[in-house]
Amino acid sequence: ERDMERIAREIHADEVDILFDLAGHTAGTGLAALAWKPAPVQLSGLGYMATTGLKTVDYFVTDHCCDPTGSGSEAFYVEKLLRLTSQFCYNGYTHLPRSTGTPARGRGYIQFASFNQYQKFRDPVLRAWQEIMERVPQSRLLLKNNAYSKPGVVQSAYERLRRLGFDMSRVQFECATQDYMLRYLDVDIALDTFPWPGGGTTCDALYMGVPVVSYYTERHSTRFTYSLLANIGLSDLASTSLSDYVETAVALAGNLDLLDALHRELRDRMKTSPVMDQERYIREMEECYRAVWNAWESENTSR
Incomplete structure (x- = not known):
């Protein structure tokens, strides 16, 4: 707990605007640091299959297939959902041979x-x-x-x-x-x-x-x-x-x-496919970052 508090204080001192957790509740996770709310906007997703359960995490990154709009999947999260076309961005291995047909x-x-x-x-x-x-x-x-x-x-x-x-x-x-x-x-x-x-x-x-x-x-x-x-x-x-x-x-x-x-x-x-379209993935993630930051600024400047 002390290590997580120290990490949270360091993140806060670095003046991080958007903090993105990629591990969720997996081994070696640093998720507990987000409980201290060291950054104004905090996200999770991609590396874990479910909500963090932390009210200090603002958004969860998913896609339109894992959490379709209108499906009611929001009920399974404490976070707001950010939907990409594909939450996966796969690089592949250029040196590997192709399949020539079913064995x-x-x-x-x-x-x-x-x-x-x-x-x-x-x-x-x-x-x-x-x-x-x-x-x-x-x-x-x-x-x-x-x-x-x-x-x-x-x-x-x-x-x-x-x-x-x-x-x-x-x-x-x-x-x-x-x-x-x-x-x-x-x-x-x-x-x-x-x-x-x-x-x-x-x-x-x-x-x-x-x-x-x-x-x-x-x-x-x-x-x-x-x-x-x-x-x-x-x-x-x-x-x-x-x-x-x-x-x-x-x-x-x-x-x-x-x-x-x-x-x-x-x-x-x-x-x-969108799964290996790296430019599209980067563009969609950047749009998410802009949207959540603009939302935070709008909410906090109106107070």
Whole structure:
């Protein structure tokens, strides 16, 4: 608490006009410093999926897909909402090879995958994946993340999936490696987690040509992947019910022509979308900064 107070005093001494928190309630956050209100205008967003809960934070940065105008999503926030076209601004990696088509063509089976954090693999998620694999004969599932560098975690995950009815001869666990992005070239379809979807992980998959199937509800925290898919013209891959999530994955696995086309065109879709339009993103953020500062000046000069 003392460190946060010191940080807040330093920010105040620097005469910061607009303070933007990018971490929310995540590990190592400095969010507590904002409770001291060291800057006249304070924002949060982008790095966390929900409200800060702090009345000293004035605005939350989101987008029109995660929090549509008129949806009533304001009820979930103590902050006022600032909506961008896309709250994501993805850079991509120019040196990485493109997908030349869905690997299933040459391999003879569908490889599903999730590279999301292990903590997001809740039982309802795993049950949905088990049903998908059961309905797509010979399909396999690749699970890759940092947690699987620990043998004990792998053993625990193995037993958990076995109890849930998975054919474990079709499941592979991998720890995160330097060739993380290249590994997507072996994946046909990425399965998103819920209610906490991917963000950067989804961007990586799409950039590498892998379509992502997602499930979302009315809450901001469930809609990250939906926002990304909507911004590249593939909102049909995001479902509003669990049964449709399963059906979408199964149908996509059965349509190799569509899968092939998506693998070849997804990088271009990303590059020409708001998700990778850096100039547009900067312009919209600058407009937000001007708007919130003008609002603060107007309110305080009228007193």
